[in-house]
Amino acid sequence: MRYLPHTDSDRRDMLAAIGVADVDSLFRDVPESARLPGPFDLPRALGEMEVERAFQRMAVTNLSADRAPFFIGAGVYRHHIPAAVGQLLMRGEFLTAYTPYQPEISQGTLQVLFEFQTQVAAITGMDVANASMYDGATACAEAAVMACRVTKRAKVILSGSLHPHYRATTETSLRYTEMDADVLDPDPLGVEDLIGRVDSRTACVIVQNPGFFGGIKDLRPLAGACHAAGALLVVAVADPVSLGLVEAPGAMGADIVVGDGQSLGVGLSFGGPGLGLFATREKFVRQMPGRLAGQTVDADGKRGFVLTLSTREQHIRREKATSNICTNSGLCALAFSIHLTLLGGSGFARLAELNHAAAVRLESKLARMRGVRVLATSYFNEFAIHLGDGADAARVVERLAAKGVLGGVPASRFYPSYPELAPVLILAATETNTESEMDTLAAALEEVL
Amino acid sequence: MSEIRFTKDHEWIHVDGGIGTVGITDYAQSQLGDVVFVELPEAGRNVTQGGEAAVVESVKAASEVYSPVAGTVVESNGALADKPGLINEEPEAGAWMFKLRLADPGQLASLMDRAAYETYLSTL
Amino acid sequence: MADTLTVSGNRALMIEEPLIFELGHPGRVGVDLPAPAPVDFDRLGGCRRSEPAALPDLAEPQAVRHYTRLSQKNYGIDTGFYPLGSCTMKHNPRLAEKMARLPGFADVHPFQPVGTIQGALEVIDSLAGWLKALTGMPAVAMTPAAGAHGEWCGLMAIRACLEARGQGHRRRVLVPESAHGTNPASAAMCGFSVDSIPAKDDGRVDLAALTAKLGDDVACLMLTNPNTCGLFESEIIAIAGAVHGAGAFFYCDGANFNAIVGRVRIADLGIDAMHINLHKTFSTPHGGGGPGAGPTVLSAELAPFAPLPFVVHGTDGFRLIEHAHDAPGHQPFGRIKGYHGQFGVFVRALAYIMSMGADGLRQASSDAVLNANYLLARLNDALSPSFAGPCMHECLFDDRFLKDTGVTTLDFAKALIDEGYHPMTMYFPLVVHGALLMEPTETESRETLDAFVAVVRALAAKAKAGQAEEFKQAPRFTPRRRLDETLAARTPILRWRPPADRQAAE
Known part of the structure; x- marks a missing residue:
């Protein structure tokens, strides 16, 4: 077995050193009735070649995005990943290290996290960011709980602009607690009244910007209303590339910004793992969940980094911790950070412009089609369209797929109990989409409608 | 009347004219190690005897500070916010944590005097 | 240290490396992007960014050297022996990395029509099949993103089941003093209170003390087995019996499953729910602190409460159940993260499992x-x-x-x-x-x-x-x-x- 170095004679010698006759006697504390006499009746070990063959077979049955005109977003975005990202991620010292609990031999990971935190704070316009969480949805749930902790209130308002998975995950997190969620209907037109719902019981309002259906809002009035009522404003950002062009939530008054860093460096990977982004104001840092890297000095006075403020965390606070989270999404944070480093400030802004330009181009092609109505008046790289009364976007997407086109996500996939959303299709365009792919989509859509 | 009393959780309280001053003992700070952060109660908060009133944190531990007696917080020690290490340096003097107006001075009788506290420490 | 002073501060392969923010110069770029087509920005809702993000500009060679030098300041399993107890730092097979990077896995989207992602669903289903077989448990929730997330998932299923039975008053969770800190933290997130139970001198749970703590208000026991002292809880079957006798559930923290996989069936121990850290037992890389994955196996009684989504076998290939009303007989307690689980970790774990086989x-x-x-x-x-x-x-x-x-x-x-x-x-x-x-x-x-x-x-x-x-x-x-x-x-x-x-x- 290629991963197990022992030979049978190694095993014999070691058992002799221990002073037992066989390995089974090392398992003598296991109740006899629970011991298995031999291996399960399951497939036996395979060589690399056989495993590769099995995986190739499964992989090719998927229609991957590199083989189709691809316009799906809805929280997971396809951006080009520079070749250097993947190469650097495979450095074994990054890939095979544990959480940096021994800082003297983990300065690589720790400095990366410190840089990552600074990058996230910079793009979101916030003071501080943590070293990441599982994904955007869980980061959103953590923000709701943190807002309740900060305000000592229990009501969380979830906007209809919020990604349905972020909403559902947050609702689940509050389900058996003293906190509860006020969940608004999905809001494709961006007409909901959030300010009117904020009251003295409100811990926070959670909105997404750009919204799940694409719309971009100036959040300043909402932030003002939240703060006047003693509540916090939480802003979710599903595609952080948008922050190259859209006003930073921090500049619009957000108290907590969450998001998913998947769109930079991580790739689609069928939606997991993601990279939960979490940023807030300096004054709330001790209420924040998740790991934090901080700067300090070593015994020789040189700058170095450590994990810090860990008294917030479960291994010290146990049931009183700010969260039970015990990992971050370390390797994904590294991928995000490398990608953003390669882009730099100018590349980040240009990438955002390219995305927006692609979406504008796509909108202009679709808006010309009979029966199609673009619902969002503002958007970044994603918008919802209405395919006409009686149209079924889910069926349209299936027909597009049959033509080899991955043409967006039907809103009904998330909101099956809202018949008015049946004709709504959510489409994303990024820098990866060519003009001819957009023409292919438009032509295919024309045929199936 | 001026007296100092101790709890089994290693808080001290010094009472003078109906106002108690509360901190943690030298033993408590030595167990915690370098104190890095203190969370203090705001003035006006009512605390119960044995109820959570403050939190002290070192790098690797966080510990609740319980109020030795019931009362209303009248002041907390702002100097600790900037200089939490004061708790390590002078725990039973300059690093007092909060002052409270006693609700029931009779509760003091349930606490240890210095001699009793020192005897208690020797059993730990 | 005077004996190591150099002019540069470097020590041969140990090279001092500034922060990226100290390396940048405006005008450099590490990615050549085409010029965007001119747009007039009237679609941004009047919210165009006012201050550009303060990010440093580096060229690719600088960035590559930066991260290479940082990597050299890390100790990994590839570097040497890493006997970090309770963390399972074993070799991470590179075949798993190669498989996860196949475009058919790395470049598929979670919201593609299910007809175009049958292979991805097959990966999830195959891995689920192995996890069920290796534990003897009838169901597994695949979406928990990490061990602690799996604990919470298992406890939420327990809470939901108790509520459905009209036993919502059961709110106390028994946790040994030696438990990982995540156990009490996860319990608190389900609205449970935590009651700690002592150990005996031999490092194992004191069954008598545990029994004394059982009662009509206990929701479950959370026990790590093998425990955090590296010992098998030899009285585990009696422990399970006592817990069940009191009407409570038995949650096992499966962080140490790697000690017994293939030698003990979890179902035979009387366990109702257990998470499995794929990044430990099935050797997916720790990555400097994640991402991991914590699928949670469930008993028949808890299975109907498993979270959304999950994969089922349909008449025409695999189906993905994303809504409760698509799953008659199920009462999912909710959704616990975005999308369909840590798919990239699943691919790696399955590649490892298939490489190792049952033997x-x-x-x-x-x-x-x-x-x-x-x-x-x-x-x-x-x-x-x-x-x-x-x-x-x-x-x-x-x-x-x-x-x-x-x-x-x-x-x-x-x-x-x-x-x-x-x-x-x-x-x-x-x-x-x-x-x-x-x-x-x-x-x-x-x-x-x-x-x-x-x-x-x-x-x-x-x-x-x-x-x-x-x-x-x-x-x-x-x-x-x-x-x-x-x-x-x-x-x-x-x-x-x-x-x-x-x-x-x-």
Whole structure:
């Protein structure tokens, strides 16, 4: 077995050193009735070649995005990943290290996290960011709980602009607690009244910007209303590339910004793992969940980094911790950070412009089609369209797929109990989409409608 | 009347004219190690005897500070916010944590005097 | 350290590396992007960014060198022996990385029509099949993103089941003192209170004390098995019986499943729910702190409450159930993260499992236990073992052997760093003083273990010989020496700021 170095004679010698006759006697504390006499009746070990063959077979049955005109977003975005990202991620010292609990031999990971935190704070316009969480949805749930902790209130308002998975995950997190969620209907037109719902019981309002259906809002009035009522404003950002062009939530008054860093460096990977982004104001840092890297000095006075403020965390606070989270999404944070480093400030802004330009181009092609109505008046790289009364976007997407086109996500996939959303299709365009792919989509859509 | 009393959780309280001053003992700070952060109660908060009133944190531990007696917080020690290490340096003097107006001075009788506290420490 | 001073501050391969923010120069770029088509920005809702994000501009060679140099300041499993107890730092097969990067897995979207992602669903279903077979449990929730997330998932299923039975008053969770901190934290997130149960002198749960704590208000027991002292809970079947007898559930923290996979069926122990850390037992990389995955196996009674989404077999291939009304008979307690689970981790874990097969998995747990017992036997007289053997996949020592030497567990760990090893886990579990918890794993050769034993024995002799000062100075050969954690916590600096900002702030 290629991963197990022992030979049978190694095993014999070691058992002799221990002073037992066989390995089974090392398992003598296991109740006899629970011991298995031999291996399960399951497939036996395979060589690399056989495993590769099995995986190739499964992989090719998927229609991957590199083989189709691809316009799906809805929280997971396809951006080009520079070749250097993947190469650097495979450095074994990054890939095979544990959480940096021994800082003297983990300065690589720790400095990366410190840089990552600074990058996230910079793009979101916030003071501080943590070293990441599982994904955007869980980061959103953590923000709701943190807002309740900060305000000592229990009501969380979830906007209809919020990604349905972020909403559902947050609702689940509050389900058996003293906190509860006020969940608004999905809001494709961006007409909901959030300010009117904020009251003295409100811990926070959670909105997404750009919204799940694409719309971009100036959040300043909402932030003002939240703060006047003693509540916090939480802003979710599903595609952080948008922050190259859209006003930073921090500049619009957000108290907590969450998001998913998947769109930079991580790739689609069928939606997991993601990279939960979490940023807030300096004054709330001790209420924040998740790991934090901080700067300090070593015994020789040189700058170095450590994990810090860990008294917030479960291994010290146990049931009183700010969260039970015990990992971050370390390797994904590294991928995000490398990608953003390669882009730099100018590349980040240009990438955002390219995305927006692609979406504008796509909108202009679709808006010309009979029966199609673009619902969002503002958007970044994603918008919802209405395919006409009686149209079924889910069926349209299936027909597009049959033509080899991955043409967006039907809103009904998330909101099956809202018949008015049946004709709504959510489409994303990024820098990866060519003009001819957009023409292919438009032509295919024309045929199936 | 001026007296100092101790709890089994290693808080001290010094009472003078109906106002108690509360901190943690030298033993408590030595167990915690370098104190890095203190969370203090705001003035006006009512605390119960044995109820959570403050939190002290070192790098690797966080510990609740319980109020030795019931009362209303009248002041907390702002100097600790900037200089939490004061708790390590002078725990039973300059690093007092909060002052409270006693609700029931009779509760003091349930606490240890210095001699009793020192005897208690020797059993730990 | 005068003897290591160089002009540059570098020490050969150990090269000082600034922050990216100190390396950037406007005008450089690391990605050549085409010029965007002109747009008039009237679609941004009047919310065009006012201040560009303050990010440094680097060219690709600078960035590549930056991250390469940072990687060289890290210790990984690829670097050397990493006996970090309770973390399972074993070899991460590169085949798994290669498989996860196949475009058919890496470049598929979670919201593609299910007809175009049958292979992805097959990966999830195959892995689920293995996890069920290896535990003997009828169901598995695949979406938990990590061990702690799996704990919470399992407890939420328990809570939902209790509520459905009209037993919502059961809110107390029993947790041994030796448990991971995540256990009580996860319980609190389900609205449960935590009641800790003591251990016996042999490091195992005190069944009598546990039984005394059972009652009509207990929701479940959370028990790590093998436990955090590296011991199998030999009375586990009686424990399960007592817990079930009191109408409560038995949650097992499966962090240490790697010790028993292929040798013990979880279902035979009376366990109702258990998470499996794929990044431990099934060797997916830890990545400097994640991402992991924590699928949670469930009993038949808890299965209907499993979270959304899940994969089922349809008439026409695999289906993905994303809504409760698509799953008659199920009462999912909700959704716990975005999308369909840690798919990239699933691919890697499945590649590992298929490589090992049923025979290899059993051999792996056997060798893991063999290696830990070998360390225990060889270090028995030099250190102070906390409990008599045999142990399972890890062996626990405490600091009695350092008594009166002036050397602490921390100092001992730092000295190991200078010797080229990653230290064992220190000060956990909390039930022994100054714990040193060693988990060698099955992927270490006998030669590696022998070399480590020799170093540990020599260090123990050094400590006993009164050379404490040397330990206090350790580590001396690392990119950074001991770091001031008090300073970091007292005056938190959590991000880089430009020098001008810093001056203004002071």
